Amino acid sequence: MSADIDLRPNFDQPAELPHEPIPPCLPDDHISRQPTLLQVQGLVCGYSGKGLLGPLDFHLHQGTFMLIEGPNGVGKSTLLKTLIGLIPPVSGRIDWSLPADALRFVPQTRTLDPMLPATVFDVLATGLHRGRGLSALRIRPRRTELLDALEVVGMAHLCDHLFRELSEGQKQLILLARALLGKPRLLLLDEPSASMDPEREAATIELLHGIQQQLDVTVMMIAHGSALARSASSRIMRIDRRGHIAIEECLKDCLDDPHHTH
Amino acid sequence: MFEFLALYGDLYRDPILTAMIAGLGLGLLGVYVVSRRIVFVSAALSQTSALGVTIAFYLSAHLGLTGLLAELLAPALAILLSTLVVFGLVWLGERPTLGRDALLGVAFIVPTALVLLLGPLIAHELHEVEAVLHGSAVLVRQSDLYAILGATLLVVATQIVAFRAFVFASLDPLVARTQGVPVRRLDAALFGAIALLTGLSTRALGALPTFGLTVLPAIGALGLNVGLKWVFIIAATSGAASGLLGYLLALATDWSVGASQTLVAALLALLLRALGLILNRRAPRPPASTPPEKARRA
Numbered sequence: 303m304s305a306d307i308d309l310r311p312n313f314d315q316p317a318e319l320p321h322e323p324i325p326p327c328l329p330d331d332h333i334s335r336q337p338t339l340l341q342v343q344g345l346v347c348g349y350s351g352k353g354l355l356g357p358l359d360f361h362l363h364q365g366t367f368m369l370i371e372g373p374n375g376v377g378k379s380t381l382l383k384t385l386i387g388l389i390p391p392v393s394g395r396i397d398w399s400l401p402a403d404a405l406r407f408v409p410q411t412r413t414l415d416p417m418l419p420a421t422v423f424d425v426l427a428t429g430l431h432r433g434r435g436l437s438a439l440r441i442r443p444r445r446t447e448l449l450d451a452l453e454v455v456g457m458a459h460l461c462d463h464l465f466r467e468l469s470e471g472q473k474q475l476i477l478l479a480r481a482l483l484g485k486p487r488l489l490l491l492d493e494p495s496a497s498m499d500p501e502r503e504a505a506t507i508e509l510l511h512g513i514q515q516q517l518d519v520t521v522m523m524i525a526h527g528s529a530l531a532r533s534a535s536s537r538i539m540r541i542d543r544r545g546h547i548a549i550e551e552c553l554k555d556c557l558d559d560p561h562h563t564h
Numbered sequence: 565m566f567e568f569l570a571l572y573g574d575l576y577r578d579p580i581l582t583a584m585i586a587g588l589g590l591g592l593l594g595v596y597v598v599s600r601r602i603v604f605v606s607a608a609l610s611q612t613s614a615l616g617v618t619i620a621f622y623l624s625a626h627l628g629l630t631g632l633l634a635e636l637l638a639p640a641l642a643i644l645l646s647t648l649v650v651f652g653l654v655w656l657g658e659r660p661t662l663g664r665d666a667l668l669g670v671a672f673i674v675p676t677a678l679v680l681l682l683g684p685l686i687a688h689e690l691h692e693v694e695a696v697l698h699g700s701a702v703l704v705r706q707s708d709l710y711a712i713l714g715a716t717l718l719v720v721a722t723q724i725v726a727f728r729a730f731v732f733a734s735l736d737p738l739v740a741r742t743q744g745v746p747v748r749r750l751d752a753a754l755f756g757a758i759a760l761l762t763g764l765s766t767r768a769l770g771a772l773p774t775f776g777l778t779v780l781p782a783i784g785a786l787g788l789n790v791g792l793k794w795v796f797i798i799a800a801t802s803g804a805a806s807g808l809l810g811y812l813l814a815l816a817t818d819w820s821v822g823a824s825q826t827l828v829a830a831l832l833a834l835l836l837r838a839l840g841l842i843l844n845r846r847a848p849r850p851p852a853s854t855p856p857e858k859a860r861r862a
Binding site: 383386387388402403405406407409413414415417418419420421423424425427428429430431432433438439440441443460462463464467468469472484 | 595598599600601725726728729731732734735736738739740741742743744745746750786788789790791792795849850
Protein backbone atom coordinates (compact mmCIF):
# COMPACT_ATOMS: atom_id res chain seq x y z
CA MET A 303 0.00 0.00 0.00
CA SER A 304 1.24 3.45 -0.73
CA ALA A 305 0.32 6.79 0.67
CA ASP A 306 1.01 8.26 -2.77
CA ILE A 307 -2.46 7.27 -3.82
CA ASP A 308 -4.62 9.93 -2.28
CA LEU A 309 -7.84 8.25 -1.24
CA ARG A 310 -8.35 10.39 1.81
CA PRO A 311 -11.94 11.26 2.58
CA ASN A 312 -12.53 14.93 3.10
CA PHE A 313 -14.79 15.35 6.10
CA ASP A 314 -14.69 19.11 5.86
CA GLN A 315 -16.80 19.08 2.72
CA PRO A 316 -20.26 20.63 2.95
CA ALA A 317 -22.99 18.18 3.81
CA GLU A 318 -24.14 17.30 0.31
CA LEU A 319 -24.44 13.67 -0.60
CA PRO A 320 -22.45 12.31 -2.22
CA HIS A 321 -19.50 14.73 -2.14
CA GLU A 322 -18.47 13.91 -5.67
CA PRO A 323 -19.98 11.47 -8.12
CA ILE A 324 -18.55 8.02 -7.54
CA PRO A 325 -17.14 6.65 -10.79
CA PRO A 326 -19.30 3.99 -12.39
CA CYS A 327 -19.01 0.34 -11.39
CA LEU A 328 -16.98 -1.89 -13.61
CA PRO A 329 -19.13 -3.34 -16.36
CA ASP A 330 -20.41 -6.88 -15.78
CA ASP A 331 -18.52 -8.39 -18.66
CA HIS A 332 -15.25 -6.87 -17.40
CA ILE A 333 -15.69 -8.36 -13.91
CA SER A 334 -16.80 -11.74 -15.20
CA ARG A 335 -13.52 -12.02 -17.10
CA GLN A 336 -11.60 -11.64 -13.82
CA PRO A 337 -10.46 -14.72 -11.88
CA THR A 338 -12.93 -16.26 -9.43
CA LEU A 339 -11.80 -15.69 -5.83
CA LEU A 340 -14.59 -17.51 -4.07
CA GLN A 341 -16.95 -20.30 -5.03
CA VAL A 342 -19.79 -21.19 -2.65
CA GLN A 343 -21.95 -24.27 -3.20
CA GLY A 344 -24.95 -25.32 -1.12
CA LEU A 345 -23.68 -23.37 1.90
CA VAL A 346 -25.90 -23.44 4.97
CA CYS A 347 -24.76 -21.12 7.79
CA GLY A 348 -25.82 -21.37 11.41
CA TYR A 349 -24.81 -22.32 14.91
CA SER A 350 -24.49 -25.68 16.66
CA GLY A 351 -25.52 -27.54 13.53
CA LYS A 352 -28.77 -25.59 13.15
CA GLY A 353 -29.16 -23.78 9.84
CA LEU A 354 -29.91 -20.06 9.95
CA LEU A 355 -29.30 -19.11 6.35
CA GLY A 356 -29.03 -20.96 3.05
CA PRO A 357 -28.49 -23.03 1.07
CA LEU A 358 -26.40 -20.48 -0.82
CA ASP A 359 -24.73 -20.75 -4.21
CA PHE A 360 -22.66 -17.87 -5.49
CA HIS A 361 -19.23 -16.90 -6.68
CA LEU A 362 -17.09 -13.81 -6.37
CA HIS A 363 -14.88 -12.48 -9.12
CA GLN A 364 -11.83 -10.33 -8.52
CA GLY A 365 -12.69 -6.66 -8.75
CA THR A 366 -16.26 -7.09 -7.53
CA PHE A 367 -17.76 -4.66 -5.03
CA MET A 368 -20.32 -6.94 -3.43
CA LEU A 369 -22.92 -5.66 -1.03
CA ILE A 370 -24.81 -7.94 1.36
CA GLU A 371 -27.96 -6.38 2.72
CA GLY A 372 -30.99 -7.40 4.67
CA PRO A 373 -32.81 -6.78 7.94
CA ASN A 374 -31.25 -7.41 11.36
CA GLY A 375 -30.95 -11.00 12.48
CA VAL A 376 -31.19 -12.71 9.09
CA GLY A 377 -27.59 -13.95 9.28
CA LYS A 378 -25.51 -11.45 7.29
CA SER A 379 -22.67 -11.36 9.81
CA THR A 380 -22.96 -15.12 10.31
CA LEU A 381 -22.50 -15.58 6.55
CA LEU A 382 -19.39 -13.38 6.54
CA LYS A 383 -17.90 -15.15 9.57
CA THR A 384 -18.65 -18.53 8.02
CA LEU A 385 -16.92 -17.56 4.79
CA ILE A 386 -13.72 -16.63 6.65
CA GLY A 387 -13.76 -19.70 8.87
CA LEU A 388 -14.75 -18.14 12.20
CA ILE A 389 -17.92 -20.24 12.29
CA PRO A 390 -18.03 -23.77 10.81
CA PRO A 391 -20.62 -24.19 8.06
CA VAL A 392 -23.61 -26.39 8.80
CA SER A 393 -23.21 -27.87 5.33
CA GLY A 394 -21.97 -27.00 1.85
CA ARG A 395 -18.66 -25.99 0.30
CA ILE A 396 -16.57 -22.83 0.46
CA ASP A 397 -13.67 -22.77 -2.00
CA TRP A 398 -11.26 -19.87 -1.82
CA SER A 399 -8.78 -19.48 -4.64
CA LEU A 400 -6.62 -16.95 -2.84
CA PRO A 401 -4.30 -17.43 0.13
CA ALA A 402 -5.63 -16.70 3.61
CA ASP A 403 -3.07 -13.88 3.93
CA ALA A 404 -4.70 -12.04 1.03
CA LEU A 405 -7.97 -11.66 2.89
CA ARG A 406 -8.69 -9.10 5.61
CA PHE A 407 -11.75 -8.83 7.81
CA VAL A 408 -12.94 -5.47 9.13
CA PRO A 409 -15.24 -6.15 12.09
CA GLN A 410 -17.67 -3.83 13.80
CA THR A 411 -15.83 -1.58 16.26
CA ARG A 412 -17.60 -3.04 19.27
CA THR A 413 -15.71 -6.34 18.87
CA LEU A 414 -12.58 -4.60 20.16
CA ASP A 415 -12.34 -4.76 23.92
CA PRO A 416 -12.36 -1.17 25.25
CA MET A 417 -10.85 -2.17 28.61
CA LEU A 418 -7.30 -2.36 27.24
CA PRO A 419 -6.01 1.21 26.75
CA ALA A 420 -4.65 0.59 23.26
CA THR A 421 -3.56 3.58 21.23
CA VAL A 422 -4.36 3.84 17.54
CA PHE A 423 -0.74 2.80 16.96
CA ASP A 424 -1.27 -0.35 19.07
CA VAL A 425 -4.46 -1.28 17.20
CA LEU A 426 -2.92 -0.61 13.83
CA ALA A 427 0.19 -2.66 14.65
CA THR A 428 -1.99 -5.78 15.00
CA GLY A 429 -2.59 -5.52 11.26
CA LEU A 430 1.03 -6.57 10.69
CA HIS A 431 0.46 -10.09 12.02
CA ARG A 432 0.30 -12.61 9.22
CA GLY A 433 1.11 -16.30 8.88
CA ARG A 434 0.98 -19.04 11.45
CA GLY A 435 4.54 -19.80 12.56
CA LEU A 436 6.18 -18.76 15.81
CA SER A 437 8.06 -16.03 13.94
CA ALA A 438 4.69 -14.53 12.99
CA LEU A 439 4.00 -13.86 16.67
CA ARG A 440 6.80 -11.32 16.87
CA ILE A 441 6.26 -8.14 14.90
CA ARG A 442 8.21 -4.89 14.82
CA PRO A 443 5.84 -2.13 13.79
CA ARG A 444 7.48 0.78 12.01
CA ARG A 445 5.85 4.10 12.70
CA THR A 446 6.23 5.37 9.15
CA GLU A 447 4.50 2.31 7.75
CA LEU A 448 1.59 2.70 10.16
CA LEU A 449 1.35 6.43 9.46
CA ASP A 450 1.17 5.67 5.73
CA ALA A 451 -1.80 3.39 6.35
CA LEU A 452 -3.48 6.02 8.52
CA GLU A 453 -2.80 8.64 5.86
CA VAL A 454 -4.89 6.65 3.38
CA VAL A 455 -7.97 7.02 5.58
CA GLY A 456 -7.10 10.57 6.68
CA MET A 457 -6.45 9.64 10.33
CA ALA A 458 -2.68 10.06 10.70
CA HIS A 459 -3.21 12.84 13.25
CA LEU A 460 -4.81 10.33 15.62
CA CYS A 461 -1.87 7.89 15.77
CA ASP A 462 -1.04 8.44 19.46
CA HIS A 463 -4.59 8.83 20.76
CA LEU A 464 -6.38 6.10 22.65
CA PHE A 465 -8.53 4.03 20.33
CA ARG A 466 -11.39 3.82 22.84
CA GLU A 467 -11.69 7.62 23.00
CA LEU A 468 -12.35 8.05 19.29
CA SER A 469 -15.76 8.38 17.70
CA GLU A 470 -17.27 5.23 16.19
CA GLY A 471 -16.71 6.56 12.70
CA GLN A 472 -13.04 7.28 13.39
CA LYS A 473 -12.61 3.83 14.89
CA GLN A 474 -14.10 2.22 11.81
CA LEU A 475 -11.68 4.03 9.53
CA ILE A 476 -8.75 3.00 11.77
CA LEU A 477 -9.88 -0.62 11.42
CA LEU A 478 -10.03 -0.17 7.67
CA ALA A 479 -6.46 1.22 7.71
CA ARG A 480 -5.39 -1.79 9.76
CA ALA A 481 -6.87 -4.13 7.17
CA LEU A 482 -5.05 -2.29 4.37
CA LEU A 483 -1.73 -2.88 6.15
CA GLY A 484 -2.03 -6.54 5.19
CA LYS A 485 -2.05 -5.56 1.49
CA PRO A 486 -5.25 -7.56 0.98
CA ARG A 487 -6.75 -8.69 -2.30
CA LEU A 488 -10.13 -9.06 -0.64
CA LEU A 489 -11.71 -6.94 2.09
CA LEU A 490 -14.67 -8.25 4.06
CA LEU A 491 -16.42 -5.53 6.01
CA ASP A 492 -19.16 -6.00 8.60
CA GLU A 493 -21.36 -2.89 8.46
CA PRO A 494 -18.50 -0.38 8.23
CA SER A 495 -20.87 2.57 8.12
CA ALA A 496 -23.37 1.37 10.74
CA SER A 497 -22.54 4.08 13.28
CA MET A 498 -21.72 6.87 10.86
CA ASP A 499 -23.60 10.01 10.01
CA PRO A 500 -24.55 10.50 6.35
CA GLU A 501 -21.53 12.66 5.52
CA ARG A 502 -19.03 10.22 6.95
CA GLU A 503 -20.86 7.29 5.39
CA ALA A 504 -20.65 8.94 1.99
CA ALA A 505 -16.95 9.65 2.45
CA THR A 506 -16.28 6.10 3.61
CA ILE A 507 -18.14 4.49 0.70
CA GLU A 508 -16.24 6.80 -1.60
CA LEU A 509 -12.99 5.78 0.07
CA LEU A 510 -13.81 2.07 -0.24
CA HIS A 511 -14.68 2.54 -3.86
CA GLY A 512 -11.36 4.31 -4.40
CA ILE A 513 -9.49 1.49 -2.67
CA GLN A 514 -11.27 -1.07 -4.81
CA GLN A 515 -10.52 0.78 -8.02
CA GLN A 516 -6.99 2.01 -7.36
CA LEU A 517 -5.56 -0.80 -5.26
CA ASP A 518 -7.44 -3.54 -7.12
CA VAL A 519 -9.03 -4.85 -3.95
CA THR A 520 -12.22 -6.89 -4.09
CA VAL A 521 -14.78 -5.76 -1.53
CA MET A 522 -17.52 -7.76 0.17
CA MET A 523 -19.47 -5.58 2.53
CA ILE A 524 -22.50 -5.77 4.76
CA ALA A 525 -24.56 -2.60 4.83
CA HIS A 526 -27.96 -1.85 6.19
CA GLY A 527 -30.20 -0.51 3.45
CA SER A 528 -27.76 2.13 2.30
CA ALA A 529 -28.52 3.67 -1.10
CA LEU A 530 -24.95 4.95 -1.21
CA ALA A 531 -23.50 1.50 -0.66
CA ARG A 532 -25.83 0.16 -3.34
CA SER A 533 -24.67 2.82 -5.73
CA ALA A 534 -21.04 1.77 -5.34
CA SER A 535 -21.74 -1.97 -5.68
CA SER A 536 -21.36 -4.13 -8.72
CA ARG A 537 -23.20 -7.01 -7.07
CA ILE A 538 -25.88 -7.02 -4.38
CA MET A 539 -26.95 -9.99 -2.28
CA ARG A 540 -30.30 -9.34 -0.65
CA ILE A 541 -31.50 -11.51 2.20
CA ASP A 542 -35.10 -11.13 3.33
CA ARG A 543 -36.65 -11.95 6.70
CA ARG A 544 -37.55 -15.48 5.59
CA GLY A 545 -33.94 -16.16 4.59
CA HIS A 546 -34.65 -15.94 0.87
CA ILE A 547 -31.63 -14.77 -1.07
CA ALA A 548 -31.49 -12.84 -4.30
CA ILE A 549 -28.29 -11.81 -6.03
CA GLU A 550 -28.46 -8.88 -8.40
CA GLU A 551 -25.82 -7.65 -10.79
CA CYS A 552 -25.62 -3.90 -11.23
CA LEU A 553 -25.46 -2.43 -14.67
CA LYS A 554 -22.52 -0.36 -15.79
CA ASP A 555 -24.40 2.87 -15.21
CA CYS A 556 -25.99 1.85 -11.94
CA LEU A 557 -24.76 4.97 -10.23
CA ASP A 558 -27.10 7.07 -12.25
CA ASP A 559 -29.90 5.03 -10.74
CA PRO A 560 -28.96 3.23 -7.53
CA HIS A 561 -32.08 1.05 -7.73
CA HIS A 562 -31.44 -0.06 -11.27
CA THR A 563 -30.53 -3.75 -11.30
CA HIS A 564 -31.08 -6.67 -13.59
CA MET B 565 14.03 0.67 60.22
CA PHE B 566 17.25 0.84 58.19
CA GLU B 567 19.27 -0.26 61.24
CA PHE B 568 16.83 -3.08 61.61
CA LEU B 569 17.26 -4.04 57.96
CA ALA B 570 21.04 -3.87 58.22
CA LEU B 571 20.88 -6.14 61.24
CA TYR B 572 18.43 -8.62 59.78
CA GLY B 573 19.15 -8.04 56.07
CA ASP B 574 20.33 -11.54 55.40
CA LEU B 575 17.35 -13.01 57.18
CA TYR B 576 14.77 -10.99 55.25
CA ARG B 577 16.55 -10.68 51.91
CA ASP B 578 15.00 -13.77 50.33
CA PRO B 579 11.40 -13.04 51.42
CA ILE B 580 11.69 -9.43 50.25
CA LEU B 581 13.22 -10.37 46.89
CA THR B 582 10.64 -13.12 46.43
CA ALA B 583 7.79 -10.70 47.14
CA MET B 584 9.21 -8.11 44.74
CA ILE B 585 9.80 -10.55 41.89
CA ALA B 586 6.43 -12.27 42.37
CA GLY B 587 4.77 -8.84 42.49
CA LEU B 588 6.44 -7.90 39.21
CA GLY B 589 5.33 -11.05 37.38
CA LEU B 590 1.84 -11.12 38.89
CA GLY B 591 1.36 -7.40 38.25
CA LEU B 592 2.27 -7.86 34.59
CA LEU B 593 -0.06 -10.83 34.09
CA GLY B 594 -2.72 -9.03 36.11
CA VAL B 595 -3.25 -6.55 33.26
CA TYR B 596 -4.61 -9.42 31.16
CA VAL B 597 -6.56 -10.81 34.11
CA VAL B 598 -8.32 -7.50 34.83
CA SER B 599 -8.76 -6.27 31.25
CA ARG B 600 -10.19 -9.62 30.11
CA ARG B 601 -12.55 -9.65 33.09
CA ILE B 602 -11.21 -12.94 34.41
CA VAL B 603 -10.35 -11.69 37.90
CA PHE B 604 -12.14 -14.69 39.32
CA VAL B 605 -9.64 -16.94 37.49
CA SER B 606 -6.90 -15.52 39.68
CA ALA B 607 -9.00 -15.92 42.84
CA ALA B 608 -9.88 -19.52 41.92
CA LEU B 609 -6.25 -20.36 41.07
CA SER B 610 -5.02 -18.87 44.37
CA GLN B 611 -7.49 -21.03 46.30
CA THR B 612 -6.73 -24.11 44.21
CA SER B 613 -3.00 -23.59 44.78
CA ALA B 614 -3.64 -23.14 48.49
CA LEU B 615 -5.40 -26.51 48.48
CA GLY B 616 -2.38 -28.08 46.73
CA VAL B 617 -0.04 -26.69 49.39
CA THR B 618 -2.35 -27.83 52.21
CA ILE B 619 -2.57 -31.36 50.75
CA ALA B 620 1.24 -31.38 50.54
CA PHE B 621 1.48 -30.49 54.26
CA TYR B 622 -1.06 -33.18 55.06
CA LEU B 623 0.82 -35.84 53.05
CA SER B 624 4.20 -34.79 54.46
CA ALA B 625 2.87 -34.99 58.02
CA HIS B 626 1.10 -38.32 57.61
CA LEU B 627 3.62 -40.07 55.38
CA GLY B 628 6.64 -38.65 57.19
CA LEU B 629 8.11 -37.12 54.04
CA THR B 630 11.29 -35.10 54.49
CA GLY B 631 14.02 -33.48 52.41
CA LEU B 632 13.74 -32.55 48.75
CA LEU B 633 10.55 -34.55 48.18
CA ALA B 634 8.75 -32.70 50.97
CA GLU B 635 10.05 -29.38 49.65
CA LEU B 636 8.96 -30.02 46.08
CA LEU B 637 5.59 -31.54 46.91
CA ALA B 638 3.87 -28.26 47.86
CA PRO B 639 4.71 -26.21 44.74
CA ALA B 640 4.25 -29.29 42.54
CA LEU B 641 0.73 -29.94 43.85
CA ALA B 642 -0.12 -26.23 43.73
CA ILE B 643 0.93 -25.98 40.08
CA LEU B 644 -0.70 -29.31 39.16
CA LEU B 645 -4.10 -28.39 40.57
CA SER B 646 -4.10 -24.88 39.13
CA THR B 647 -3.00 -26.25 35.73
CA LEU B 648 -5.94 -28.66 35.82
CA VAL B 649 -8.26 -25.69 36.40
CA VAL B 650 -6.62 -23.82 33.52
CA PHE B 651 -7.03 -26.73 31.12
CA GLY B 652 -10.65 -27.03 32.26
CA LEU B 653 -11.15 -23.35 31.41
CA VAL B 654 -9.56 -23.66 27.97
CA TRP B 655 -11.61 -26.79 27.29
CA LEU B 656 -14.81 -25.05 28.39
CA GLY B 657 -13.97 -22.06 26.21
CA GLU B 658 -14.89 -24.16 23.19
CA ARG B 659 -18.18 -25.21 24.80
CA PRO B 660 -20.00 -22.01 25.63
CA THR B 661 -23.09 -23.82 26.93
CA LEU B 662 -21.25 -25.05 30.03
CA GLY B 663 -20.01 -21.67 31.22
CA ARG B 664 -16.56 -20.74 32.51
CA ASP B 665 -17.90 -18.87 35.50
CA ALA B 666 -19.51 -22.08 36.79
CA LEU B 667 -16.15 -23.90 36.76
CA LEU B 668 -14.48 -20.91 38.41
CA GLY B 669 -17.12 -20.95 41.14
CA VAL B 670 -16.40 -24.63 41.76
CA ALA B 671 -12.63 -24.02 41.62
CA PHE B 672 -12.98 -21.31 44.27
CA ILE B 673 -15.52 -22.83 46.64
CA VAL B 674 -14.44 -26.48 46.77
CA PRO B 675 -10.71 -25.83 47.49
CA THR B 676 -11.65 -23.29 50.18
CA ALA B 677 -13.90 -25.85 51.86
CA LEU B 678 -11.27 -28.60 51.56
CA VAL B 679 -8.54 -26.39 53.06
CA LEU B 680 -10.82 -25.67 56.04
CA LEU B 681 -11.53 -29.39 56.40
CA LEU B 682 -7.90 -30.47 56.09
CA GLY B 683 -6.59 -27.79 58.48
CA PRO B 684 -7.65 -29.46 61.76
CA LEU B 685 -6.24 -32.80 60.52
CA ILE B 686 -2.72 -31.37 60.46
CA ALA B 687 -2.69 -29.56 63.76
CA HIS B 688 1.10 -29.29 63.86
CA GLU B 689 1.18 -27.46 60.56
CA LEU B 690 -1.97 -25.40 61.18
CA HIS B 691 0.03 -22.18 61.45
CA GLU B 692 1.64 -22.98 58.07
CA VAL B 693 -1.77 -23.57 56.50
CA GLU B 694 -2.89 -20.19 57.82
CA ALA B 695 0.29 -18.68 56.46
CA VAL B 696 -0.49 -20.19 53.06
CA LEU B 697 -3.92 -18.55 53.09
CA HIS B 698 -2.99 -15.15 54.46
CA GLY B 699 0.73 -14.82 53.70
CA SER B 700 3.77 -14.93 55.97
CA ALA B 701 7.51 -14.32 55.87
CA VAL B 702 8.37 -17.62 57.47
CA LEU B 703 7.28 -19.67 54.45
CA VAL B 704 9.77 -18.23 51.98
CA ARG B 705 12.82 -20.37 51.27
CA GLN B 706 15.67 -19.88 48.85
CA SER B 707 14.17 -22.51 46.55
CA ASP B 708 10.96 -20.44 46.40
CA LEU B 709 12.99 -17.40 45.40
CA TYR B 710 14.72 -19.26 42.56
CA ALA B 711 11.49 -20.87 41.38
CA ILE B 712 9.63 -17.54 41.30
CA LEU B 713 12.59 -15.81 39.67
CA GLY B 714 12.68 -18.47 36.93
CA ALA B 715 8.91 -18.32 36.36
CA THR B 716 8.89 -14.51 36.26
CA LEU B 717 11.80 -14.41 33.82
CA LEU B 718 9.89 -16.86 31.61
CA VAL B 719 6.76 -14.70 31.76
CA VAL B 720 8.67 -11.49 30.99
CA ALA B 721 10.63 -13.12 28.14
CA THR B 722 7.43 -14.54 26.61
CA GLN B 723 5.79 -11.14 26.81
CA ILE B 724 8.77 -9.39 25.23
CA VAL B 725 8.89 -11.87 22.34
CA ALA B 726 5.16 -12.03 21.59
CA PHE B 727 3.75 -8.97 23.34
CA ARG B 728 1.72 -7.72 20.40
CA ALA B 729 0.38 -11.19 19.60
CA PHE B 730 -0.86 -11.58 23.21
CA VAL B 731 -2.41 -8.13 23.01
CA PHE B 732 -4.04 -8.92 19.66
CA ALA B 733 -5.52 -12.15 21.04
CA SER B 734 -6.95 -10.22 24.00
CA LEU B 735 -8.02 -7.05 22.19
CA ASP B 736 -9.58 -8.46 19.03
CA PRO B 737 -9.59 -12.29 19.05
CA LEU B 738 -11.93 -12.62 16.06
CA VAL B 739 -9.70 -10.73 13.65
CA ALA B 740 -6.59 -12.27 15.21
CA ARG B 741 -7.92 -15.70 14.22
CA THR B 742 -8.58 -14.58 10.66
CA GLN B 743 -4.95 -13.39 10.42
CA GLY B 744 -3.56 -16.75 11.52
CA VAL B 745 -2.70 -15.77 15.10
CA PRO B 746 -3.03 -18.93 17.27
CA VAL B 747 -5.44 -17.34 19.74
CA ARG B 748 -6.27 -20.57 21.56
CA ARG B 749 -2.60 -21.46 22.09
CA LEU B 750 -1.80 -17.96 23.26
CA ASP B 751 -4.69 -18.16 25.72
CA ALA B 752 -3.41 -21.52 26.97
CA ALA B 753 0.10 -20.04 27.35
CA LEU B 754 -1.29 -17.02 29.20
CA PHE B 755 -3.48 -19.08 31.53
CA GLY B 756 -0.58 -21.52 32.00
CA ALA B 757 1.72 -18.66 33.02
CA ILE B 758 -0.92 -17.40 35.46
CA ALA B 759 -1.30 -20.92 36.90
CA LEU B 760 2.47 -21.39 37.25
CA LEU B 761 3.17 -18.07 38.93
CA THR B 762 0.04 -18.27 41.09
CA GLY B 763 0.99 -21.77 42.25
CA LEU B 764 4.55 -20.79 43.16
CA SER B 765 3.55 -17.47 44.68
CA THR B 766 0.79 -19.02 46.80
CA ARG B 767 3.34 -21.43 48.26
CA ALA B 768 5.82 -18.64 48.99
CA LEU B 769 3.66 -15.61 49.83
CA GLY B 770 0.15 -16.96 50.51
CA ALA B 771 -3.17 -16.90 48.67
CA LEU B 772 -4.28 -13.42 49.77
CA PRO B 773 -1.21 -11.45 48.59
CA THR B 774 -1.00 -13.56 45.43
CA PHE B 775 -4.53 -12.56 44.50
CA GLY B 776 -3.97 -8.98 45.65
CA LEU B 777 -0.72 -8.52 43.71
CA THR B 778 -2.37 -9.90 40.56
CA VAL B 779 -5.45 -7.72 40.58
CA LEU B 780 -4.70 -4.44 42.39
CA PRO B 781 -1.62 -3.17 40.46
CA ALA B 782 -3.43 -3.79 37.17
CA ILE B 783 -6.54 -1.95 38.37
CA GLY B 784 -4.34 1.05 39.17
CA ALA B 785 -2.34 0.97 35.93
CA LEU B 786 -5.43 0.57 33.74
CA GLY B 787 -6.70 3.87 35.11
CA LEU B 788 -3.89 5.70 33.32
CA ASN B 789 -4.44 6.51 29.66
CA VAL B 790 -0.80 5.98 28.77
CA GLY B 791 -0.87 3.32 26.06
CA LEU B 792 -0.49 -0.42 26.37
CA LYS B 793 3.24 -0.81 26.86
CA TRP B 794 3.32 1.64 29.75
CA VAL B 795 0.29 0.07 31.41
CA PHE B 796 2.15 -3.25 31.60
CA ILE B 797 5.35 -1.60 32.83
CA ILE B 798 3.53 0.43 35.50
CA ALA B 799 1.49 -2.59 36.69
CA ALA B 800 4.65 -4.71 37.01
CA THR B 801 6.50 -1.91 38.84
CA SER B 802 3.54 -1.30 41.14
CA GLY B 803 3.34 -5.04 41.92
CA ALA B 804 7.05 -5.18 42.77
CA ALA B 805 6.77 -2.02 44.90
CA SER B 806 3.75 -3.45 46.74
CA GLY B 807 5.67 -6.64 47.52
CA LEU B 808 8.61 -4.65 48.91
CA LEU B 809 6.75 -1.88 50.75
CA GLY B 810 4.17 -4.29 52.15
CA TYR B 811 6.93 -6.39 53.60
CA LEU B 812 8.65 -3.38 55.14
CA LEU B 813 5.31 -2.19 56.54
CA ALA B 814 4.72 -5.58 58.13
CA LEU B 815 8.21 -5.55 59.65
CA ALA B 816 7.73 -2.06 61.04
CA THR B 817 4.23 -2.62 62.43
CA ASP B 818 4.26 -6.34 63.14
CA TRP B 819 1.17 -6.69 60.96
CA SER B 820 0.48 -9.72 58.78
CA VAL B 821 2.82 -9.69 55.77
CA GLY B 822 0.19 -10.77 53.22
CA ALA B 823 -2.37 -8.28 54.51
CA SER B 824 0.23 -5.46 54.47
CA GLN B 825 1.27 -6.25 50.89
CA THR B 826 -2.37 -6.33 49.81
CA LEU B 827 -3.11 -3.03 51.56
CA VAL B 828 -0.07 -1.33 49.99
CA ALA B 829 -1.11 -2.64 46.56
CA ALA B 830 -4.63 -1.25 47.14
CA LEU B 831 -3.22 2.12 48.21
CA LEU B 832 -0.96 2.33 45.16
CA ALA B 833 -3.90 1.36 42.93
CA LEU B 834 -5.96 4.15 44.49
CA LEU B 835 -3.15 6.66 43.92
CA LEU B 836 -2.74 5.58 40.30
CA ARG B 837 -6.50 5.86 39.67
CA ALA B 838 -6.49 9.36 41.21
CA LEU B 839 -3.50 10.33 39.08
CA GLY B 840 -5.30 8.93 36.04
CA LEU B 841 -8.36 11.07 36.77
CA ILE B 842 -6.24 14.23 37.06
CA LEU B 843 -4.22 13.49 33.91
CA ASN B 844 -7.31 12.56 31.91
CA ARG B 845 -8.95 15.89 32.74
CA ARG B 846 -5.91 17.76 31.48
CA ALA B 847 -5.31 15.59 28.41
CA PRO B 848 -6.48 16.99 25.06
CA ARG B 849 -9.43 15.18 23.52
CA PRO B 850 -8.91 13.53 20.12
CA PRO B 851 -9.46 16.10 17.38
CA ALA B 852 -12.82 15.65 15.74
CA SER B 853 -12.77 14.69 12.12
CA THR B 854 -16.49 14.05 12.06
CA PRO B 855 -19.03 16.59 10.91
CA PRO B 856 -20.46 18.65 13.79
CA GLU B 857 -23.14 17.22 16.03
CA LYS B 858 -25.80 19.64 14.78
CA ALA B 859 -25.27 18.43 11.21
CA ARG B 860 -25.72 14.89 12.41
CA ARG B 861 -29.02 15.74 14.04
CA ALA B 862 -30.15 17.64 10.98
